[in-house]
Amino acid sequence: MKVPKAGAVAAVIALAATASGCGGEAKKEPISVGIKFDQPGIGMREADGTFTGFDVDVATYVAKELGYKANEIEFKQVYSSDRELLIQYNEVKFVAASYTINDKRREKVDFAGPYFVAHQDLLVRADDNSITKAEDLNTKRLCSVTGSTSAENVRSKLAPKASVLELGGYSECLVALQDNLVDAMTTDNSILAGYAARKGNEGKFKLVGLNLSNENYGIGIKKGDSALQKKINAALSKMVSDGSWEAAVKKNFGQANYKYEPAPRVTAGG
Structure with missing residues (x-):
């Protein structure tokens, strides 16, 4: 009996493993979302590694509407100074990080929303x-x-x-x-x-209790991605209509006796 060489055996095993994997479900790549890690009530990475805050709840809801479960979201830390860069270089799919919509930022990224007024x-x-x-x-x-x-x-x-x-x-x-x-x-x-x-x-x-400006929070996305903008806008509108937005506000800000504005009308890209 002729004994096959070790290299040939390894090749057969590798081929069999590949073939058996073809019938299984391909692992979905997680969606990367930019949030703040140091803003209690907005976006916070807790000591146990979990994430809490209103923006976290909004991002999780939007990701669900885009087809991702909570365990398929990869939260990445963003700072106020680098949000546009992370979007432009595809480090994140979208940013939900107390991100005020303004004309200067619109030169570099597009927005869905707004979803909150501060x-x-x-x-x-x-x-x-x-x-x-x-x-x-x-x-x-x-x-x-x-x-x-x-x-x-x-x-x-x-x-x-x-x-x-x-x-x-x-x-x-x-x-x-x-x-x-x-x-x-x-x-x-x-x-x-x-x-x-x-x-x-x-x-x-x-x-102090001053209203020094109006800050319309939007979800930052890559410039020109109108398809994603439309999907996120639909998700935000649904979040308001089904009561999830109100529940998230009360859950994250209720303890501070914070007088928040009603949910704004989604207008970005409309």
Whole structure:
């Protein structure tokens, strides 16, 4: 009896394995979604590796409508300064990260939505009553995040003499506020409410309660992808109509006694 060579045996085994795999279901590639990892109530990576927040719930709902289960979503961290880049270089399929729709960003990416309306506000230490209006910032130290619209809005319209410290993330701003390195931090009231309500922060901070701007959150997608834009818009409209949007808002912001706006009408690309 002729014994086959080892190489031939290996080839037969490999061929058999390939053939047996053809009948099985091909593994679906996960969908990559950009979110914030450090915004309580919006997008947060918890200590156990799970993700929580309103944007996480919106992204999960949209992904489901696109045909992906929760375990087929790969969340990737995005910062305010690199959202457009991750979309442009196909690192993510879409971004849901407290991403305000504006004309400057529309030059680089397209948006679906809007799906939420926030307003720029200020967060201060609970015992500080010296800041009651935007003009008070002219003699104060203010923290915001690099790449966000908030710092630009303060400089150009509200308090041009304010001393502005720009850091990489809102968590860093919160530490600076807690340590008296700054007098206030500014961004959307939804984000600030999430920090104020976070476990361990109760009673330490307060929102001033100013509506310094209107921030329409949209889902960022690659420029020109009108098919994806249409699908996401349909998903967002369905999320509102079936009650999932309202449930997600109450789940993520209820503890902060946050007065949110009703769901906006989806108009992007329409």
